[in-house]
Amino acid sequence: MALEKVYEPQQFEPHWAKWWVEEGLFVASTDGSKPPFSLVVPPPNVTGALHMGHMYEIAQIDITMRWRRMQGYNVLWLPGTDHASIATEMLVARQLRDQGIEPRDIGREKFLEHAWAWKEKYGGTIVNQFKRIGASCDWTRERFTMDAGLSRAVREAFVRLYEKGLIYRGEYLINWCPGCGTAVSDLEVVYSEQQGHLWHIRYPVTGSDEHVVVATTRPETMLGDTAIAVNPKDERYRHLWNKTVTLPLVGRQLVVIRDELADPEFGTGVVKVTPAHDPNDFEAGKRHDLEFITVMDEQARMNEKAGEFAGLDRFEARKQIVKRLNDQGLIEKIEDYTNNIGSCQRCKSIVEPRVSTQWFIRTKPLAEPSIKAVETGEIEIIPDQRRRNYFEWMRNIRDWCISRQLWWGHRIPAWYCADCGEVIVTREDPASCGKCGGEKIEQDQDVLDTWFSSGLWPFSTMGWPDETEDLKLFYPTSLLNTGFDILFFWVARMIMLGIEMAGDVPFRQVYIHGLVRDADKQKMSKTKGNVIDPIEMTDKYGTDAVRFALVVAAGQGSDVVLSEERIAGGRTFANKIWNAARFIFLSLEKSGADPWSPEDPDGFVPEAATGNGRPSLEDRWMFSRLNEVAGLVNSHIEKYRYHEAANLLYHFFWHEFCDWYVELKKLSFREDSGLTPEWKNMLAAMERALRLLHPVMPFITEELWQRLTTGATGRPRSIALSTYPSEDPTLTDKEAERQVELLREIIAALRNLRAEMGIPPKTQLEGICYGHRAEVAEVVTEQAAAVSRLANVKLTAQSGAAPQGKAMHHGKDFDLQLELPAEETKTLRERLAKQLKPLEKARDSSQRQLGNEQFLSKAPPHVVASIRKKLADYESQIKRIRETLSSLQ
């Protein structure tokens, strides 16, 4: 029964983590008897390590879910399972190569076998890690597998879009990653500035001695030039119109086209046109019907079209070409130049524009209703500012390239007939060509972009395209809680596909949280080496501590700055809770009573104290506060102000429950008293406080709650299944709150006096409190024991003002007089003078305001009245302090 002196979360956290999942505490019942609350959870990145960002996300999500569950909702998590195709493919390929196996040699089937084995092993590890950091959902309840349920949904979605003409196959210049060997979407390309050069190259004008100078940052692509362009408004080059120039090193004749592509202000105003290797040139090439010459292969090596440079890597080719040009005197000059280089998000290789045939989704028709859904508030994006980014992106959306040249992923459900060339897109694998009946058909080798299947997540996981009970009850889901980084990748696509496929928005609210940064505000990343490992921190400080530190540190939508000190701070809070409980249990044992909790914890009101008609002041106060705090916490979590909820709970528990309630309660502890009403009140208060804290500190509250409620009949199996306290305004006890406030003021003033006068804590003093209100004397008399214990002063009460020169402290409602062992007038004078300053400042400002006609006529009456009241208080205090000061002369 007895608790250890120091809180050791390792002893119970793993137990509860396992238990919650095994008991299925957070699996929806789907019986429809309770309001549904479903939540889409971002996929853990199975290919990477668990990081603080995950932990932060899980903490917020878990708080929401526990809170909703305790409020009686029928909750459902839709935990994502990462299946990032490129990342998985890369990792598996790397693993195979480490074993000396070249993926290309073993073929698709074998490769996928390896991938599955790896996925199972590694994925399981990640899922276990998620459990350890406190995620209460069952991550093993996978509603998704690559080859089962989702596969069907993916195919259904693809076919529907195809049949509606929203998916097409076409030849375009796409972003090609030579490292991954696949096409990537615009979003998967990250740009960074790099130092490079701008080469000015002379292209001889055919049939004259003249040459034109073109500037390029990529000389190696010149082998694919099929034109040069000048701006039609650029008079300098009018004479070139209709002429041709000779492409150096190759000898091809290039027409001179007139096109806006050439900016007269940039470089020489003449630009080479390489339609197969540059997006702008590609467009120009289509406008002018130019030839598209691809000079590189899929590994970005120069191909046979590159003539003598064939086989060279693109960067080596650049060097060689520049050298050859230089030898021929065709380099006019070389400038230093900073350009933006696009790299692959995954493998960091420099992306190469490449002409190829790919599958695309026509996004404009999908974007329109998606924009509308957010505009009309059908989907709420929180915080609000993020809406702008969303609109901006959606309105300028470009078609989405969804095919990937990988093995790991959902295969595109398209077949090609070798006989007639027919393209067959169907739900079932076809046996023959529907057009010519030929049996030589072959499925497209490509797989889908991982975000295509991810975009179906909110409904595919619920059994779509079947009309399941889950879908009826839980779709649209209530909330998506995620980071800004995948707003476009994932959120936007879920919205587009949700509206199109499932006929309704995928979620009602999107809460976007900030990033987790280190103490130097740097984004945590492995390459920077500033990663705080959540598992390590969890081992060291406990899951509750890490979660609390994360949640309390960030305002709505802003970043979290995390340091180990903060996490240590979370642990001190847990330790505080632990020790408060420990003390209660120890004292209870001394009282000879067993742990007890009320049958109806929510209906419990404090019982009258022994030998008294009403509950003690501290009990009335505590239950009033518990009630108010419940109201505030509920409102904070509702509005995603997690940090405010956490902060409030921290202060309430530490500085009200422990510092004052427990301290005051100590006075009523008696050995072998048995289970007195005072004890019942305290145990019920503790029980309620634990429930309030539970979403934020799940493990420690579960452990303590289980101990506290042992033996209670009819209690739920877990605190997570109990109810969350809510506010009942009729239970607020303003009188008790006011009186405890007064008591705290008096004790604080006495402690302050003692400290500043340098009186040792053990010296007991006698004192008189002169109350200006009847209530003061009442409180002082009734709480004399409390004052004695908490300030070590035997205080008696008198009414009215203190006799001239007797008081040493002047409060708003009372004066205090202390019997000091020695004369301390100097210290006392300094003390009083110090107090005078801010009071005078406040009085002046109040006077200024009340002297202002405008203020009196325009400010609301209650504000004017409150200033008047304050001014009177200030003046009264100042007057009394002055009197005492002058008598101390």
Add this chain to the structure above:
RNA sequence: GGGCGGUUAGCUCAGUUGGUUAGAGCGCCUGCCUUACAAGCAGGAGGCCACUGGUUCGAGUCCAGUACCGCCCACCA
């Protein structure tokens, strides 16, 4: 180039709808091993709320501009 955010105590950050002595954690100073907790207790110091103007009876809070920091998107041969 377009857009968004930030600037409050030594550090990291809160501060709901404008309401008057601006808060917390950590750090710092003083005193305490007080029959839960030294991961603790009591007390204390420390702020022209970036700058300039405006709106208002009243501005950390609303508006405009300036400076610095950060992020996102787009483009640049």
